[in-house]
Amino acid sequence: xxxxxxxxxxxxxxxxxxxxxxxxxxxxxxxxxxxxxxxxxxxxxxxxxxxxxxxxxxxxxxxxxxxxxxxxxxxxxxxxxxxxxxxxxxxxxxxxxxxxxxxxxxxxxxxxxxxxxxxxxxxxxxxxxxxxxxxxxxxxxxxxxxxxxxxxxxxxxxxxxxxxxxxxxxxxxxxxxxxxxxxxxxxxxxxxxxxxxxxxxxxxxxxxxxxxxxxxxxxxxxxxxxxxxxxxxxxxxxxxxxxxxxxxxxxxxxxxxxxxxxxxxxxxxxxxxxxxxxxxxxxxxxxxxxxxxxxxxxxxxxxxxxxxxxxxxxxxxxxxxxxxxxxxxxxxxxxxxxxxxxxxxxxxxxxxxxxxxxxxxxxxxxxxxxxxxxxxxxxxxxxxxxxxxxxxxxxxxxxxxxxxxxxxxxxxxxxxxxxxxxxxxxxxxxxxxxxxxxx
Amino acid sequence: xxxxxxxxxxxxxxxxxxxxxxxxxxxxxxxxxxxxxxxxxxxxxxxxxxxxxxxxxxxxxxxxxxxxxxxxxxxxxxxxxxxxxxxxxxxxxxxxxxxxxxxxxxxxxxxxxxxxxxxxxxxxxxxxxxxxxxxxxxxxxxxxxxxxxxxxxxxxxxxxxxxxxxxxxxxxxxxxxxxxxxxxxxxxxxxxxxxxxxxxxxxxxxxxxxxxxxxxxxxxxxxxxxxxxxxxxxxxxxxxxxxxxxxxxxx
Numbered sequence: 030x031x032x033x034x035x036x037x038x039x040x041x042x043x044x045x046x047x048x049x050x051x052x053x054x055x056x057x058x059x060x061x062x063x064x065x066x067x068x069x070x071x072x073x074x075x076x077x078x079x080x081x082x083x084x085x086x087x088x089x090x091x092x093x094x095x096x097x098x099x100x101x102x103x104x105x106x107x108x109x110x111x112x113x114x115x116x117x118x119x120x121x122x123x124x125x126x127x128x129x130x131x132x133x134x135x136x137x138x139x140x141x142x143x144x145x146x147x148x149x150x151x152x153x154x155x156x157x158x159x160x161x162x163x164x165x166x167x168x169x170x171x172x173x174x175x176x177x178x179x180x181x182x183x184x185x186x187x188x189x190x191x192x193x194x195x196x197x198x199x200x201x202x203x204x205x206x207x208x209x210x211x212x213x214x215x216x217x218x219x220x221x222x223x224x225x226x227x228x229x230x231x232x233x234x235x236x237x238x239x240x241x242x243x244x245x246x247x248x249x250x251x252x253x254x255x256x257x258x259x260x261x262x263x264x265x266x267x268x269x270x271x272x273x274x275x276x277x278x279x280x281x282x283x284x285x286x287x288x289x290x291x292x293x294x295x296x297x298x299x300x301x302x303x304x305x306x307x308x309x310x311x312x313x314x315x316x317x318x319x320x321x322x323x324x325x326x327x328x329x330x331x332x333x334x335x336x337x338x339x340x341x342x343x344x345x346x347x348x349x350x351x352x353x354x355x356x357x358x359x360x361x362x363x364x365x366x367x368x369x370x371x372x373x374x375x376x377x378x379x380x381x382x383x384x385x386x387x388x389x390x391x392x393x394x395x396x397x398x399x400x401x402x403x404x405x406x407x408x409x410x411x412x413x414x415x416x417x418x419x420x421x422x423x424x425x426x427x428x429x430x431x432x433x434x435x436x437x438x439x440x441x442x443x444x445x446x447x448x449x450x451x452x453x454x455x456x457x458x459x460x461x462x463x464x465x466x467x468x
Numbered sequence: 469x470x471x472x473x474x475x476x477x478x479x480x481x482x483x484x485x486x487x488x489x490x491x492x493x494x495x496x497x498x499x500x501x502x503x504x505x506x507x508x509x510x511x512x513x514x515x516x517x518x519x520x521x522x523x524x525x526x527x528x529x530x531x532x533x534x535x536x537x538x539x540x541x542x543x544x545x546x547x548x549x550x551x552x553x554x555x556x557x558x559x560x561x562x563x564x565x566x567x568x569x570x571x572x573x574x575x576x577x578x579x580x581x582x583x584x585x586x587x588x589x590x591x592x593x594x595x596x597x598x599x600x601x602x603x604x605x606x607x608x609x610x611x612x613x614x615x616x617x618x619x620x621x622x623x624x625x626x627x628x629x630x631x632x633x634x635x636x637x638x639x640x641x642x643x644x645x646x647x648x649x650x651x652x653x654x655x656x657x658x659x660x661x662x663x664x665x666x667x668x669x670x671x672x673x674x675x676x677x678x679x680x681x682x683x684x685x686x687x688x689x690x691x692x693x694x695x696x697x698x699x700x701x702x703x704x705x706x707x708x709x710x711x712x713x714x715x716x717x718x719x
Contacts, residue, residue: 421558424518425568425628426546426576435571439562439611446562 044098057156061165069185079178088359089330099244102215105131109212133188149199156189171279174305186218197226204232214242224253235264261289284310291318295464303332319348323356324468330359337370346377352388368399377407470494476527488692497664504689514640518552547579549635553625560612618645626657643677655680675707
């Protein structure tokens with residue numbers, strides 16, 4: 030579409046454009062990176078923030094939601110950072126490595142850089158990499174997702190992040206937690222580039238702690254999974270935050286590789302977890318799970334586009350949503366199968382449990398198939414707690430509240446169990462209980 | 469133990485009258501059988517005792533150890549000692565059987581002001597009860613009743629009954645869907661729980677269950693009313709002549 034009529038900017042759009050003008054000189058990166066930033070902000074100037082008339086944002090109108098845009102967060106103070114880190118423990122005593130991103134920037138001093146190096150993993154700063162010769166490539170590498178409004182916004186403002194390279198054949202002894210922290214209010218634009226070398230295995234935990242105040246959170250993960258490699262990534266979007274939390278994954282999956290992810294959203298005012306998965310080699314598999322909880326006036330959006338560009342790849346998408354209050358859940362899942370991508374096996378299921386009369390779920394599973402020898406299926410359900418199940422539990426002496434908790438947990442656990450990453454199961458179920466007790 | 473006085477009840481949704489003045493007194497240590505044709509109100513009676521809110525009591529009362537049972541929530545009734553073995557035990561995906569057993573036992577203990585069971589104590593109890601009922605550890609690891617055969621479901625119900633140690637056991641057509649061997653295992657499990665302090669109400673269509681679980685009193689229920697009460701020989705008579713006589717009486 031040719032946009033010729035200048036749009037009337039919302040307050041947030043004006044704030045973002047002003048913010049860019051003020052900060053562009055000191056945002057990290059080479060001249061080529063600066064040019065990419067300019068192009069990205071041009072997209073915002075021309076199209077505005079993504080809104081309901083853009084198909085992908087029909088149910089999650091970011092433009093309407095974002096009332097203003099706060100300045101970018103300032104550099105974190107070390108003592109604040111240490112105090113926040115010592116007070117949080119999302120995964121209990123699970124043995125893991127840690128990589129810290131604070132107020133938008135990679136913090137080497139608090140990350141397990143040396144220990145990870147011994148396991149064959151190099152961790153470095155994205156803000157430094159952006160200044161180098163290949164800096165621009167870091168931003169343009171992913172084949173899909175580049176036109177997306179949230180990714181463009183991220184490109185315009187990206188402050189930093191981690192570049193993680195797992196050496197060919199490395200098989201880490203424990204998972205790696207990539208923890209993003211806000212020590213003070215302010216917006217954050219983070220990009221993490223993760224590449225898992227041939228035959229290597231990585232389990233990643235992506236968490237966020239702190240409070241960005243009225244600053245939006247925009248984090249992009251770019252995964253490259255080489256031939257024969259495996260990546261399992263558990264993303265937690267939790268805690269009470271009053272503004273938008275925008276998470277994007279762009280995964281490029283090579284041959285005979287495995288990509289597994291679980292996106293866990295609990296109680297964000299406006300959260301969008303969007304994933305672009307691209308198969309570039311044959312005989313690979315993607316298993317994408319979603320566990321979503323929303324209450325009050327929350328909006329929680331899980332959006333997914335899987336591109337089967339090559340034959341003989343399988344994908345499984347299984348999303349579970351629990352909604353209470355006047356919240357709104359969104360699931361958009363699209364499986365594209367290219368004409369020559371024969372023998373594709375895609376199976377997508379989205380299920381919602383509505384705990385209140387006013388909660389609303391938009392389920393939009395889509396299949397776009399151009400090959401003629403494929404197995405693809407999709408399904409969507411929305412329902413309430415089964416009164417017969419509730420009665421059965423109560424007839425055994427379990428009080429109503431506890432019985433409801435048990436049933437909600439059972440509903441969501443189906444996705445957690447199928448994701449089958451045993452060392453995070455307990456932590457995730459604990460977070461479900463937290464949400465049920467406190468939302 | 470249980471006193472039902474002039475109980476009238478209907479389906480809440482469409483106001484269909486189901487029970488039309490039931491009177492029944494069950495004392496500790498007694499086993500009562502309730503027999504009757506389809507649609508006579510047997511299952512409705514069991515659901516009302518357990519507290520299912522699909523039914524509305526329009527008249528009469530139920531006293532459980534002197535307390536007004538109709539004012540208690542289903543979980544309060546359970547904690548007070550009421551247990552219904554369901555005719556169709558429900559499958560609950562995602563809830564592991566062991567976890568369910570522990571939650572139910574401890575919820576009842578909590579309601580009675582008792583301490584929760586320690587894990588070893590809980591495991592010991594479950595293992596002992598499971599072995600008597602031929603319930604495998606594999607079954608206990610699965611989600612509750614999911615993928616269980618008809619016989620396994622009924623055995624799981626009796627397992628719950630043994631572990632929860634209720635005062636009043638109501639068995640709603642526990643024999644339905646059981647083959648002869650399963651019937652024997654389930655009946656033995658039930659008989660093991662017979663005691664001078666515990667009462668049982670056994671609801672069934674067929675006399676054959678009562679060969680295994682021998683009742684003290686047999687009632688015939690028809691059109692929502694008890695139309696005949698006798699001893700165990702009444703069941704034999706019904707087996708021979710059918711319900712026709714009593715259905716007519718009630719009409």
